[in-house]
Amino acid sequence: MSKTTSSIIKLEGLSKPRGKRWDHLELLERIDASGSISAAATAMGMSYKAAWQAVESVNNLSHEPLVIRQPGGSTGGGTCLTEYGRRVVATYRRLEQEWAAVPATIGRTMDDFDQYYTMSRRFDMQTSARNQFLGTVTAVKKGAVNAEVTLDIGNGAKLAAIITNDSADHLALEVGSEAYALVKAQWIILTVETNFRTSARNSLTGTVVRCQEGAVNAEVVIELPGGKTVASIITNESVKVLGLKEGVQATALIKASHIILAVPA
Incomplete structure (x- = not known):
């Protein structure tokens, strides 16, 4: 094929x-x-x-x-x-x-x-998660209860997700298999700093290509190298404080526990 x-x-x-x-x-x-x-x-x-x-x-x-x-x-x-x-x-x-x-x-x-x-x-996947990435599993590290699963989503970008060992077994996740990473836009934290320390396991850096403010919150879309995008919902005040607008470089921070994994049926 x-x-x-x-x-x-x-x-x-x-x-x-x-x-x-x-x-x-x-x-x-x-x-x-x-x-x-x-x-x-x-x-x-x-x-x-x-x-x-x-x-x-x-x-x-x-x-x-x-x-x-x-x-x-x-x-x-x-x-x-x-x-x-x-x-x-x-x-x-x-x-x-x-x-x-x-x-x-x-x-x-x-x-x-x-x-x-x-x-x-009825089994076709539909989800409210704004961000959906198709990736290839590059590592599965199991602990006593949870497993850390790493996905390569292309152009050097990787996402690490923490799920239970039972979930990893149920999804039959192994190196080389394909999986979807789902992340709600509200769970993504943005920063424009280049030198920072954070407990978030994942960071995706790119360029802001859209910043649309609403009554209270704004949707900020960052384009990553290679063309994939990540969308975040933050307050309008945060947009102003961070100086977010088209063309600005920004980083999306995602906790490993905030990533849901799914596999094709």
């Missing part, structure tokens, strides 16, 4: 709309056609923020970025798909056509297929 096809299979749950969820695949196609995430969002009737959240989610669950920002200039900059992103979209559309014929084929040989297919869809 090629790397592109493997990534598409992992992204399948994000690419199809369910209920009011947006079709991420159509969004990628519109970005590719217009060169603008704003234009793509408008055409789909979704907000600019929702479009960026969708793009960030897809990038975080891919081995390589599918969408990148283009720097400003005489054309004002924009957003575009990478060559890898275009291959993913093209291959997924082909797989979508092939997959459409599968239920009908199975249905001809299995009378109660619809019942079991509906039940199987």
